[in-house]
Amino acid sequence: MAQSISIVLVLAIAFAPLCLCGKTTGGYLYPQFYDRSCPKAQEIVNSIVAKAVAKEARMAASLVRLHFHDCFVKGCDASILLDSSRGIISEKGSNPNRNSARGFEVIDEIKSALEKECPKTVSCADIMALAARDSTVITGGPSWEVPLGRRDSRGASLSGSNSNIPAPNNTFQTILTKFKLQGLGVVDLVALSGKLTHPMSFFELSQTINKVLKFRKLLFREPHNWKCSVHQLQAEALQPVRKWAA
Secondary structure, eight states: OHHHHHHHHHHHHHHGGGOSOSOOSSSOOBTTTTTTTOTTHHHHHHHHHHHHHHHOTHHHHHHHHHHHHHHTTTSSSSGGGOOOBTTBOOGGGSTTTTTTOOOHHHHHHHHHHHHHHSTTTSOHHHHHHHHHHHHHHHTTOOOOOOOBOOOOOSOOOHHHHHHHSOOTTSOHHHHHHHHHTTTOOHHHHHHHTTTTSSOOOHHHHHHHHHHHHHHHHHHHOOOOOOSSOHHHHHHHHTSOOOOOOO
């Protein structure tokens, strides 16, 4: 479980400020989108995500990865959630997602709770974006405002899922090109590519954190002003899972 926490902490260091939140199928996004139509929406999402992560720490990384894989195909529109039906071939069967993408039951639980609170209001795409943010915060990462108002897709793209999502056998240049096509860069690549699904040893965690901090300094010329040193981050990441409040 501690290994799953470490993965999300590494991801949070680099990914949170550069979240996949700007792509939508239409309209403007803003954090207050549901303030009147469903004021408890974010509270409900956070509560269910916290419960799921407390039950299984790995779920935090899984929910972030689910959002990641959704956004790389047609934008952040929840198309990854669609099952195969007449006219739709599900993205769940693509090479990057088959027997790999997980966390669908958590999204279903959140959607069910929100439908009881405010029917036909909160999109699944927004649920996934909020769940990714809350997963990062719950596991010790930073928080950020999530722009809301996404619309759910009525179609899926199996070919897009196979071609757009970085694959384990891709070269570095191919993976970087796929990230750049989404408006992302090397920092995002280090945080998201590969480490979400493989256990990390203490040495690997150390090397990955150092790479992320180095890339941040080079790309953004920001000072090394993190509240915790790399050693402290490593120690925290390898601690037993805490009991998180909903």
